[in-house]
Amino acid sequence: KQEVTQIPAALSVPEGENLVLNCSFTDSAIYNLQWFRQDPGKGLTSLLLIQSSQREQTSGRLNASLDKSSGRSTLYIAASQPGDSATYLCAVNPGNTPLVFGKGTRLSVIA
């Protein structure tokens, strides 16, 4: 059974810092991996999707990497801003079964 773990569970950083969120998964046979952002009381906003054949994806200040063989992905956020404060969720898509989510990392960026 696929299991997804996110570390750390919570993170607080001063504005302007670069930071890395970690995601690990137990079964490397995945179709793709998505990173989501969730604001309190809101739904999920897709940030980046990495196909299994890709190593990384970039969008603005965000960069996500994927090492399928070791079962790891990282989300790098450059020059963090208070508006980046949210919960970040990693989800693995095994292909023929639904997304499997981690519990998320709750990020606070302090002005």
Place this chain on the structure above:
Amino acid sequence: GAGVSQSPRYKVAKRGQDVALRCDPISGHVSLFWYQQALGQGPEFLTYFQNEAQLDKSGLPSDRFFAERPEGSVSTLKIQRTQQEDSAVYLCASSQQRGNEQYFGPGTRLTVT
């Protein structure tokens, strides 16, 4: 709108009541998923539709939970005789095909008192 919509956004039910939650997926999306998110947890899969066919309902926690998508577009998740443990956010997602990127709605927050 172009995104996934859900209604109601908030629902308070007394224990024992029946509730119905609605999801309008992105037009043309074949696949539709329901997830349940407890406080402080990641979403967990409930059920999956491809067009009008419910292909996977392995995540439904009990026979009090029922979902349908009769015309292959709008879907309804029904919970009968609600219990306090049903309190959660119910998220709907759609994608063009299974395995493609999933787009999520804002969710329905259900509180059972």
